[in-house]
Amino acid sequence: MKPLTPSSSAGLGGPAWLIASRSAAAEAFATAAMPDPRLEQWRYVDLEFDIADYQLAVTPGDAQFEADAGPTAGRALVVDGFITELEGLGRLSELSAPPASPAIDTGADIFATAHTAFVRDGVVLHLERNSAESDTYLMEVVATQSSTLSFPNLTVIAEEGSQSSVLVFCRSADDVDALVVPRITIEAGPAANISITIVQEWGDMTRALAQLHTSIERDARVHLGEVGLGGVYSRLFFTVDLQGSGAHSEISGLYFGDEDQTLDYRATINHQAPRTTSNMFLKGAVEGSAHSVFTGMIRIEEEAQQTSAHQTNRNLVLSRDASAESVPNLEILANDVACGHASTVGPLDQEQRYYLTSRGLDRDRADRLQVRGFFEEAIGLLPNQAVAPGIRRIVATKYAEAQAAGRA
Numbered sequence: 001m002k003p004l005t006p007s008s009s010a011g012l013g014g015p016a017w018l019i020a021s022r023s024a025a026a027e028a029f030a031t032a033a034m035p036d037p038r039l040e041q042w043r044y045v046d047l048e049f050d051i052a053d054y055q056l057a058v059t060p061g062d063a064q065f066e067a068d069a070g071p072t073a074g075r076a077l078v079v080d081g082f083i084t085e086l087e088g089l090g091r092l093s094e095l096s097a098p099p100a101s102p103a104i105d106t107g108a109d110i111f112a113t114a115h116t117a118f119v120r121d122g123v124v125l126h127l128e129r130n131s132a133e134s135d136t137y138l139m140e141v142v143a144t145q146s147s148t149l150s151f152p153n154l155t156v157i158a159e160e161g162s163q164s165s166v167l168v169f170c171r172s173a174d175d176v177d178a179l180v181v182p183r184i185t186i187e188a189g190p191a192a193n194i195s196i197t198i199v200q201e202w203g204d205m206t207r208a209l210a211q212l213h214t215s216i217e218r219d220a221r222v223h224l225g226e227v228g229l230g231g232v233y234s235r236l237f238f239t240v241d242l243q244g245s246g247a248h249s250e251i252s253g254l255y256f257g258d259e260d261q262t263l264d265y266r267a268t269i270n271h272q273a274p275r276t277t278s279n280m281f282l283k284g285a286v287e288g289s290a291h292s293v294f295t296g297m298i299r300i301e302e303e304a305q306q307t308s309a310h311q312t313n314r315n316l317v318l319s320r321d322a323s324a325e326s327v328p329n330l331e332i333l334a335n336d337v338a339c340g341h342a343s344t345v346g347p348l349d350q351e352q353r354y355y356l357t358s359r360g361l362d363r364d365r366a367d368r369l370q371v372r373g374f375f376e377e378a379i380g381l382l383p384n385q386a387v388a389p390g391i392r393r394i395v396a397t398k399y400a401e402a403q404a405a406g407r408a
Contacts, residue, residue, distance in 0.1 A: 001055035001148060006030065008056060009117050014093040021098060025116035032110040041109075044293045044325045045264055047233065049207060051110060054149035054179045056118060060084050061144025067169045069386055073135040076123045079142045080178075081150030083121055089137065092122030092153060099124075099155045100187055100215065109237075111209045115151045115181050122153030127162035127192070136165045136384065143172040143180050143206055152182040158192035158220075166196040167384050170210075172203040172230075180208040188220040190244060195223040195383035199391070202231035204259070209235045218244030218273075225382040226253030226282070227391055228263050229398070235264040242269070242276040242304075249278040252381035256395055257290030257322075258402050267296040269311075271304040271334075280311045283378040285371065286322035287399065288407035295327040298341070302333040311341040316348065316374055318399070318408045364403050371399045 002008045009026035010019070034050055035042040060082035074088025083091065092099075125137055141152045156166060172178060180202070188194050202208050208231050214222050228234055240249045249269060257263045263286075269278050284292045294313045315324040328341035348370050356366035375395050379388050402408035 002058060003055050004029065004052070004114065004118060004149070012118070012120055014121070015096065017098050018093060022117050022119070025113050026118070029110065029113045029117045032113055034110060040295070041237070041266055045262060049179070051114060051149070051179065054147060057081060057145050057148040057150065063142040063144055067138060067140055067167070069136050069138045069167050071135045072138045073133045073164070074125070074137045076139045077142070078123065078139065078152045080145055080148055081120050081152060083123060086123070090124040090126060092124055092155060095124065099157060099185060111181050112211055115153070115183050115211065119151040119153050119183070122155055125154070125156045125164070125166065127156070127158045127164050129159040130161040132162070133164040136167050139166065139168045141168065141170045141180070141182060143176055143178040143202070146175070146177040149179045149181070152180065154184045156186045156194060156196070158186070158188045158194050160189040161191045162189070163193040165384060166194070167387070168196065168198045170198070170200045170202060170208065172206040174203040175205060176203050177205040178207070180206065182208065182210040184210070184212045186214040186222060188214065188216045188222050190218040190220060192217070192220040194221070195225070197225035197382055197384035197387060199227045199387055200231065200234060201229050202234055204230070204232060206231050207233045210237070212236065212238035214238070214240045214249065216240065216242050216244065216247040216249060219246040220244065221248045221250070223250040223252070223383045225384060226251070227382070227387070228253070228255035229394055231261065233262045233264070235266070237266045239268045240270065240278065242271050242278065243273055245273045245275050247273060247276045251280040251282070252378060253282050254375050254378040255282070255284040255292060256398055257286045257292055258398055258407065259288045259290060261290045262293070263290070264293045265295070269298045269309065271298070271300040271307045271309060273304055275306045276304055277308045278310070281378065281381060282313050283315070283375060284313070284324065285316040285318055285374065286324055287318035287402045289321040291322070292324045294325065295329070296341070297329045297331065298339065299331040300334050300337055300339070305334050305336045307334060308338045310339065313343050315345045316371070317345060318348065318371070318402070367403070368396065368399055372396060
């Protein structure tokens, strides 16, 4: 394994622009500190680790595709930060110039800086103008080695009028104590229509801090589906910039934490142009001593008149020691908008339990039915419904196991 040093960064190779980008970030990383929990984007969580505890893998471990997504237009397998299989997709190192990406706040996020400094290579999906692909592009991200740190990277460049869907699976075995920092960047050109579904099933000892940035141009649409199920600590920090008139962002998903998991979601939706729309709908549940966090910011700039933006986050707390934070925010500078947010945190509905038990179900079965019904709306909104049956099984199994162990 290799430490996170400027020499390790310089040894990764690649085109001149990638080497220069890494070098600048490696210099910033050398003096960066772990996040201050007093910062708004890091409130409510205790990381309980240091990035310096992990090192770069020098070779990938052994992993195979496990996902069944039906017919695929392209596939990629990324193991411990190495692209080990690639079909129908490109590489970041093959680009002659860097793709557009968000500015990195080196003072606030050491993990974003580390990704830029130590990313080995990335997967690129480049959709040409007016192209339409009915089959899904599949990417599987796997961590196999404890004490290692990896930086999976996916860039989607969707030119004007293009259409496609992407499915990303993130996995590790339960005994893999690894740190993974994925980054996904989506550039949706005018009238493009892109959907991306992320299914996170990290193992019990893996920590993951994912970053997702989406820029959406005129009349384009991007639908993000997120499913968060694993990891001792799993974070998704995502920003959406609606840059063109008529741009639309749709975000839907679910998360379910058990035992001592922490599932951490931070969202910022920036409306920067008129007649833009966004809708966010996330449902989550926690049991055992699990903890979930959702903070969402919708910002509407002065020029973004006739904007419509809505944000919903609903949470079930299924045991005495579990907890959930839900903090929606609006910042509105325009005067002709339609905005709203909804946030709930609470236990299972006692009246529904009474109704179901009065119809012959025992309490455990009645509660399982409630949990299933709670998540069903969110599952039905995922852009890729091929994953829905598997998600239903995992959710049902998680709660049934918690009931059997007395954690719910």
